[in-house]
Amino acid sequence: MTTKRYESKEPELDVLYQDMSDHDLQPLWEMRGLLTPEPNPRTVAHRWSAKQMRALGERAGQLVPIDRGGDRRVLACANPGLGGAPYATSTLWAAVQFLGPREAAPAHRHSPSALRFVLEGDSVWTMINGDPLHMAAGDLILTPAWTFHEHHNPSDKGMLWVDVLDLPTVEFLEAVFFEEGPSEEVIPKMDAQSASEKLYGSPGLVPAGQAAQPSGNYSPLLAYHWADTDAALRHQADVSGETDVTVRYTDPVRGGDVMPTMRCEMRRVAAGTKTSAHRQSGTRITTVLHGSGRITVGNNEFDVEHGDIIAIPSWAWTTVHANPGVEDLDLFTTSDAPVLSALKLFREEWS
Numbered sequence: 001m002t003t004k005r006y007e008s009k010e011p012e013l014d015v016l017y018q019d020m021s022d023h024d025l026q027p028l029w030e031m032r033g034l035l036t037p038e039p040n041p042r043t044v045a046h047r048w049s050a051k052q053m054r055a056l057g058e059r060a061g062q063l064v065p066i067d068r069g070g071d072r073r074v075l076a077c078a079n080p081g082l083g084g085a086p087y088a089t090s091t092l093w094a095a096v097q098f099l100g101p102r103e104a105a106p107a108h109r110h111s112p113s114a115l116r117f118v119l120e121g122d123s124v125w126t127m128i129n130g131d132p133l134h135m136a137a138g139d140l141i142l143t144p145a146w147t148f149h150e151h152h153n154p155s156d157k158g159m160l161w162v163d164v165l166d167l168p169t170v171e172f173l174e175a176v177f178f179e180e181g182p183s184e185e186v187i188p189k190m191d192a193q194s195a196s197e198k199l200y201g202s203p204g205l206v207p208a209g210q211a212a213q214p215s216g217n218y219s220p221l222l223a224y225h226w227a228d229t230d231a232a233l234r235h236q237a238d239v240s241g242e243t244d245v246t247v248r249y250t251d252p253v254r255g256g257d258v259m260p261t262m263r264c265e266m267r268r269v270a271a272g273t274k275t276s277a278h279r280q281s282g283t284r285i286t287t288v289l290h291g292s293g294r295i296t297v298g299n300n301e302f303d304v305e306h307g308d309i310i311a312i313p314s315w316a317w318t319t320v321h322a323n324p325g326v327e328d329l330d331l332f333t334t335s336d337a338p339v340l341s342a343l344k345l346f347r348e349e350w351s
């Protein structure tokens with residue numbers, strides 16, 4: 001017997017269940033909780049503390065070299081609801097990555113899509129298909145599916161960022177592919193601006209004409225720098241007079257989300273204010289960039305500060321309370337909303 005054996009007090013039915021299980025069959029009529037009125041997530045609300053992750057990451061930096069094979073010094077957020085899987089939510093991977101002084105993480109590519117959100121430092125370049133993208137605090141860097149990517153830190157300071165991937169989704173779909181890149185070390189030409197930004201980084205302007213069309217199904221703009229995000233938030237707050245504003249990172253050519261599987265947004269909650277409650281289907285990962293406060297997710301309350309990572313399960317009511325003081329609370333969130341939207345499964349509500 002390999003599958004679950006159902007039992008019955010009626011002898012004939014019990015024998016039927018035994019014979020069914022011998023043939024890997026189960027009776028739907030005995031099953032409970034298969035179709036729930038609302039999502040019943042395995043993902044639980046959880047906070048990973050930046051202080052802990054930094055201390056443990058620094059210890060890993062002393063002990064763990066970056067070689068072929070290991071490839072990346074990454075501490076994966078493992079959601080306590082997911083039975084030991086190295087996944088922050090049922091659909092998203094989240095982790096902190098440490099790249100020490102003069103270290104390089106070699107090139108590879110994979111079918112899962114990834115992004116980097118930088119927490120501090122300004123000394124790393126990520127090469128995407130050979131294009132060097134500068135990474136500094138508050139920047140979002142995309143490494144879309146099947147693009148070669150490698151990270152270089154030519155400075156004498158370590159650096160740390162958050163990685164988010166759609167790996168659990170792609171694994172669930174049994175569509176993971178991986179390939180190592182060429183192993184010769186290519187030192188990036190550290191231009192201030194990548195070709196990606198030169199072509200697609202001017203607001204409202206994209207290259208026209210047949211030859212200029214980007215080929216992938218992801219944003220051809222691969223870096224979104226903090227100065228632009230900050231200005232967009234500040235101006236939105238100015239124009240609207242709101243204390244809770246959000247910007248969405250979009251594909252400058254096609255509009256819509258930056259990658260087919262992940263939505264990225266930055267929310268600013270003014271110091272000393274509290275948001276209304278919101279919930280959506282699908283899961284989310286939130287990273288605190290600036291400020292401090294309290295995030296309520298369902299029945300859980302998390303005090304948060306710079307660098308903390310929060311997992312938000314499907315359909316959990318969420319409110320944000322920014323501490324009073326000089327700093328607004330800036331929250332970077334990645335969700336699986338493009339996947340749910342494409343499948344017509346996306347729902348959201350405000351209280």
Ligand code: 1HN
Binds near residue numbers: 093163165
């Ligand atoms: C990956 O390629 C990176 O390139 C980071 O920095 C984290 C986690 C799982 C699978 C691939 C990177 C990753 C990863």
